[in-house]
Amino acid sequence: MWDYCVPRRIAFKFLPGLDTVELPSGDKAAYLTRHDHVKALLADPRFARPTAEDGAARIAPEGAGGPAADGSSPLALPDRGEPHLRWRRQVGKYFTAKRMTALRPGMVRTAEGLVDEMIRQGQPADLKAALGFPLPVYVICDILGVPAADRDRFSHWSDAFLNVSRYTGEQTRAAYDEFAQYMAAHIAATHAEPGEDLISMVIRESEGEGEGLTDDELLGTAMGLLVAGHETTANMIGKMVAMLLADRTRWERLLADPTLVRTAVDEALRFDANLGFGIRRYLTEDVEVDGELLPSGTTVVCSMPAANRDERVFTDADDMVLSRSPNPHLTFGAGPHSCLGQSLARTELQVTLEVLLRRLPTLRLGVSVGELRRVEGLLVGGLQTVPVRW
Known part of the structure; x- marks a missing residue:
C-alpha cells in the first residue's frame, strides 16, 4: 500500500508474508513500515548500512548506475562501531546550533537575492531551479570552502550517485573518479592554506592533539556532505513549497501566523x-520483529514515509497539521546513523519559507497538482520542476 512512496522505476513487488518485497534486481528484502519497528532498527548500533562484503540485496538490476544500487558506497567513511562514532564526533563539531545560528543571516541574504532574481526574470518561474537548487549549493559550498561556480558539476556528480536508472555502472564510476579527483585537489589546497570552513577545521584537528581524520576519511566526508548537503535539501525545498501551495489554506495560515514556520517545516x-x-540495513545477527524472526543475513528496507504516517504515533496522520508538536518523524533517520546535517537542512528550509512568505505572499502553483512530475529513479525523491506564479 506504500509503493507510491518510492520512484516508479524502483517500485517494490509485494510478496506474501510479513512485509516482504522483491526489488527490481530480483533480490528480496524485509520491509518495515511501523514507526516503532523502523525507529528501533535504525537506532540499534548493531545494524549498520550494508557494505560490499555483506552481500546485501541490490536495489536495481546488475549494471545499473548509482553506488546505492549494489548495497554499498565507495565513500571511504567508517560505518560501524567506534570508528564511526569517532567520525561523527569529529564532523559533528561543525554542525552545532551556535554555528547554524551564525550561518542563518548569510542564508537569508542568499535566498533574498535568488528570489529577487526570480522576480526579475518574470513569471511563470521554476522555483526549484531558481531557489530550491542554488540555495543549498551556495550554503554547502561555503561550508566546505569550494567554489559555488562549479555547481553544475556538483549536480551531475550527485545525480550519478543517487539515480539508479539514468546512468550505467560505468558512467557512475567515471563520475565518481572525477568527483574524487576534484575533492582531493581541494583538500590538498586547503592543507596548504586552511580557512574557516569545515575541511579546514578537521585538518587543524588532525594536525593537533585531537582524534582527527585520515585523508581518505576527509575525502569521503567532503564528497558525502556535498552530495547530501545539496541534493536532498534542493528536492525538499521544491516539495515543501508544492505541498503548502497545493492547499491554499495552508499558505494563508502561515501568512497569518509566521511563527508556525518551524513546525510547518517539520510537518512537511x-x-x-x-x-x-528508504534506508537499508543488513542484519549481522538474528532480529525478532513482532514475533517473527528475521535471520542474520537479511536485508531490511526501513520505510520512513510509511513510518511517518503511522496512526499509532501521529494523530490525523494523513493530514498536514502545520502546528504539529511534538513531531517525532523519522525523515532524518534515528540513532547513530541519523542525518548529521539535519540542523542545517531545517535551517535552510525555514529560511526559504520565511523569505518566500515575506517577499511573495501571493505565491501560487503555476500548474495543477496533478501536473507535477517526480524525478524517476532518484533515491531521495524529488519533483522535476515546481512552476509558480505570484
Whole structure:
C-alpha cells in the first residue's frame, strides 16, 4: 500500500508474508513500515548500512548506475562501531546550533537575492531551479570552502550517485573518479592554506592533539556532505513549497501566523510521501520483529514515509497539521546513523519559507497538482520542476 512512496522505476513487488518485497534486481528484502519497528532498527548500533562484503540485496538490476544500487558506497567513511562514532564526533563539531545560528543571516541574504532574481526574470518561474537548487549549493559550498561556480558539476556528480536508472555502472564510476579527483585537489589546497570552513577545521584537528581524520576519511566526508548537503535539501525545498501551495489554506495560515514556520517545516518533512527509497540495513545477527524472526543475513528496507504516517504515533496522520508538536518523524533517520546535517537542512528550509512568505505572499502553483512530475529513479525523491506564479 506504500509503493507510491518510492520512484516508479524502483517500485517494490509485494510478496506474501510479513512485509516482504522483491526489488527490481530480483533480490528480496524485509520491509518495515511501523514507526516503532523502523525507529528501533535504525537506532540499534548493531545494524549498520550494508557494505560490499555483506552481500546485501541490490536495489536495481546488475549494471545499473548509482553506488546505492549494489548495497554499498565507495565513500571511504567508517560505518560501524567506534570508528564511526569517532567520525561523527569529529564532523559533528561543525554542525552545532551556535554555528547554524551564525550561518542563518548569510542564508537569508542568499535566498533574498535568488528570489529577487526570480522576480526579475518574470513569471511563470521554476522555483526549484531558481531557489530550491542554488540555495543549498551556495550554503554547502561555503561550508566546505569550494567554489559555488562549479555547481553544475556538483549536480551531475550527485545525480550519478543517487539515480539508479539514468546512468550505467560505468558512467557512475567515471563520475565518481572525477568527483574524487576534484575533492582531493581541494583538500590538498586547503592543507596548504586552511580557512574557516569545515575541511579546514578537521585538518587543524588532525594536525593537533585531537582524534582527527585520515585523508581518505576527509575525502569521503567532503564528497558525502556535498552530495547530501545539496541534493536532498534542493528536492525538499521544491516539495515543501508544492505541498503548502497545493492547499491554499495552508499558505494563508502561515501568512497569518509566521511563527508556525518551524513546525510547518517539520510537518512537511513528515508529510512528504515522496521521500524516496528508504534506508537499508543488513542484519549481522538474528532480529525478532513482532514475533517473527528475521535471520542474520537479511536485508531490511526501513520505510520512513510509511513510518511517518503511522496512526499509532501521529494523530490525523494523513493530514498536514502545520502546528504539529511534538513531531517525532523519522525523515532524518534515528540513532547513530541519523542525518548529521539535519540542523542545517531545517535551517535552510525555514529560511526559504520565511523569505518566500515575506517577499511573495501571493505565491501560487503555476500548474495543477496533478501536473507535477517526480524525478524517476532518484533515491531521495524529488519533483522535476515546481512552476509558480505570484
